[in-house]
Every structure is written in C-alpha cells, then in structure tokens.
Amino acid sequence: MGCNVAHADPSSVPDTLQQRIAACTSCHGVHGEGSSGSGFFPRLAGKPAGYLVLQMQNFQRGLRKYAPMEYTVRPLTLSYMQEIAAYFSAQQVPYARKPLPALAPSALQRGEQLVTAGDPARKIPPCQACHGTQLTGTEPFVPGLVGLPYDYISSQLGSWRTGTRASAAPDCMAEIANRLAPADITAVSAWLASREVPADTHAQAAGSITPPLHCGVLQAQGSGL
Ligand code: HEC
Ligand code: HEC
Numbered sequence: 001m002g003c004n005v006a007h008a009d010p011s012s013v014p015d016t017l018q019q020r021i022a023a024c025t026s027c028h029g030v031h032g033e034g035s036s037g038s039g040f041f042p043r044l045a046g047k048p049a050g051y052l053v054l055q056m057q058n059f060q061r062g063l064r065k066y067a068p069m070e071y072t073v074r075p076l077t078l079s080y081m082q083e084i085a086a087y088f089s090a091q092q093v094p095y096a097r098k099p100l101p102a103l104a105p106s107a108l109q110r111g112e113q114l115v116t117a118g119d120p121a122r123k124i125p126p127c128q129a130c131h132g133t134q135l136t137g138t139e140p141f142v143p144g145l146v147g148l149p150y151d152y153i154s155s156q157l158g159s160w161r162t163g164t165r166a167s168a169a170p171d172c173m174a175e176i177a178n179r180l181a182p183a184d185i186t187a188v189s190a191w192l193a194s195r196e197v198p199a200d201t202h203a204q205a206a207g208s209i210t211p212p213l214h215c216g217v218l219q220a221q222g223s224g225l
Contacts, residue, residue, distance in 0.1 A: 001118045020084055025073055032088040038097055039149030045091035048203045050140025050203045052085035053078070054167070056218060058136065063166040098149035103190050105181070111191025114184060115145075120156075122179050125212035127188070130172075133194065137203035141217045144203060150193035168216030 024044075028034060032044030042155045043053060058064040073081070113119070115135070118126040128135060130142050139145035147155070159165035160177035167173065180188065211218050 017083060017087060020080065020158070021087060024084065024088075028066075028088075029093075029168065031091040031093045032096070033091075033093045033096075036096055039152045041147070042152055042189060043095075044088035045093050047089060047139055047143050048140050049082070049085040049089035051137070051143045052088060053081050054141055056081045056085070058165075060100055065164040089205075095147035095201075098151070098193060100150055100193055103187070107187045108191050108194065110170055110184065111189070113160045114180075115191060119179075119184075124179050124184075127192075130209055130215070130218075131211045132204040132209070134200075134204075136198060136199050136201050139203045139206040139207050142203070142209075144201065145192050146195050147197045147201065148193065150189050150222055153192055154185055154189035157189065170214040170216050172213040172215035172218075178179035 024032075024131045027041045028044050029041070034043030034045075037180040055064065056076065059066070059069045059073050059080075060076075062070065078086075114124060115127045118124045118129070127145060130138065131145045132138050132142070135145045156165060157180065160171070160174045177185075
C-alpha cells in the first residue's frame with residue numbers, strides 16, 4: 001500500500017487508468033480474471049477488445065441486462081471504454097479449472113457434435129464456424145468459448161432465450177440459442193467447459209471466417225453473408 005496515499009488531496013487525485021478500472025476490479029478481478037468458483041463475475045482478460053467495448057455498449061443500450069453493470073457503464077464515453085477494454089484485453093492470467101456437471105458420455109458427444117458440425121436439421125451451424133477452429137474467438141467481435149466455466153456459458157445461452165442478453169440485429173446468437181434444446185445447452189456448455197485451453201489463446205485474425213448466419217455485429221464490419 002503506498003504511503004503517498006496519506007498525503008494525497010482527494011480533489012487532486014489524477015484521472016488515471018488505474019482509477020477507471022478500480023470501478024471494475026472489485027467484481028472482475030485486478031487483471032480481469034473473473035471470480036473463482038461459480039465464475040459468476042465473468043473473466044475479461046484476453047477477450048478481444050472490440051468484443052469488450054461492444055458488451056459495455058450493449059449494457060448501456062439496455063440490450064444486455066444486469067443492473068450493476070448498466071449502472072457502472074452508463075456514464076462512460078466510447079474512448080474511455082476503449083481504453084478500459086484495451087487494458088483487460090491485454091491481460092494474460094491463467095485460466096482456472098471450474099467444476100463440471102456429471103454428464104453421460106452421449107451428452108458430451110452431442111456437445112462436441114454441435115461445436116464441430118452443428119445440427120443441420122435444426123439449422124444450427126457449428127460453433128467453430130464463427131468462434132474459430134481453436135474456439136479462441138475471432139477479432140474483433142467474436143469471443144472465445146474455451147476457458148469459460150460451464151455455469152457462465154449455459155447462463156448466457158439461457159439469457160439469449162429469455163431476452164436478458166441481446167446484440168445488434170440480426171442477433172445470430174439469439175437465433176442459435178433458441179434453436180438449441182435445453183438438453184443441448186447443457187451438453188454444449190459442458191463439452192466446451194471440459195476442453196483444455198490451447199497454448200495460444202489469441203483470437204483468430206479478422207476476416208478469417210465466413211459467418212454461416214447473419215450477425216448484426218459482424219455485418220457492421222462487412223464480413224457477414
Ligand atoms: C457489481 C459487480 C460488477 C462491477 C462493478 C462491474 N461488473 Fe462487469 N459484469 C458483472 C457481471 C455479473 C457480468 C455478467 C452479467 C451477465 O451476463 O448476466 C458482467 C459483465 C461484463 C462484461 C461482459 C463480459 C463478457 O464476456 O461478455 C464486460 C465487458 C464487463 N462486465 C465490463 C466491466 C467494466 C469495464 C466494469 C468497470 C467499468 C465493470 N464491468 C464493472 C459484474 C460487474
Ligand atoms: C454465425 C456466427 C456464430 C455462430 C455459428 C455461433 N456464435 Fe456464439 N457468438 C457469435 C457472436 C457474434 C457473439 C458475440 C455476440 C454479442 O454481441 O454479444 C457470440 C457470443 C457467444 C457467447 C458469449 C461468450 C461470452 O464471453 O459472453 C457464447 C456463450 C456463445 N456465443 C456460444 C455459442 C455456441 C455454443 C455456439 C454453437 C452452438 C455458437 N456460439 C455459434 C457468433 C456466433
């Protein structure tokens with residue numbers, strides 16, 4: 001703890017990045033590592049900066065709902081959010097192993113099938129088609145799916161179904177989440193959470209995917225179909 005603190009005049013505290021992120025680290029961790037255990041407070045570390053800014057904007061616009069987040073990001077300007085996102089995106093902290101539900105091998109196989117091949121009968125494209133062959137995401141807007149806890153993945157897919165999470169229309173993830181059966185959500189979340197995190201967790205380069213479904217956020221940059 002710095003001894004300078006005792007001498008600081010609160011009215012002259014400089015406006016630094018450290019101060020800006022202090023509003024975030026109580027929940028997300030100093031390096032954006034997220035909460036241990038349940039993983040209720042999501043990891044921010046290493047996620048594509050464009051994706052992090054987009055989520056802050058979605059909370060500001062009321063598209064994604066969680067009152068403490070909406071309140072925290074409401075006053076932030078775009079350049080502020082870009083700075084905060086760059087900080088968290090650049091953090092490299094190890095991924096913690098999170099608990100997995102006990103599932104039958106057939107459920108895990110179903111999860112793997114959805115990720116690698118999708119389910120054409122239900123018009124579900126493979127998750128890999130957008131989230132990348134290593135599932136580490138695609139710059140700038142598609143987040144990785146490896147290293148995320150089971151509870152977080154399944155609750156996000158649930159949020160798209162209940163409308164507490166949405167993104168720019170057409171909202172491809174809302175469509176996909178609604179095409180998944182409840183048992184599919186359990187299966188795909190568990191299989192993803194059971195994956196080893198690859199040595200290189202960087203998102204794939206922008207433009208390296210051709211999204212098989214219309215996504216508003218991807219079309220904005222001209223890469224949607
Ligand atoms: C009171 C606790 C709390 C504070 C403070 C907080 N967050 Fe969050 N944040 C959350 C929770 C919980 C979620 C997940 C909400 C959900 O999806 O239901 C979240 C989600 C996010 C997401 C989306 C993550 C993802 O992978 O989709 C971003 C980005 C984010 N927060 C950034 C910030 C930033 C930047 C700050 C500081 C300016 C901040 N948060 C402050 C609790 C908090
Ligand atoms: C057509 C492209 C596309 C496909 C296919 C796709 N996704 Fe996504 N996914 C996205 C985009 C874009 C986002 C960011 C959405 C936003 O703006 O919030 C996203 C976000 C997510 C998130 C949020 C991660 C976080 O950190 O909060 C989860 C979970 C997710 N997708 C799971 C899946 C699963 C499971 C599948 C396969 C069944 C899948 N996705 C298939 C495009 C896709």
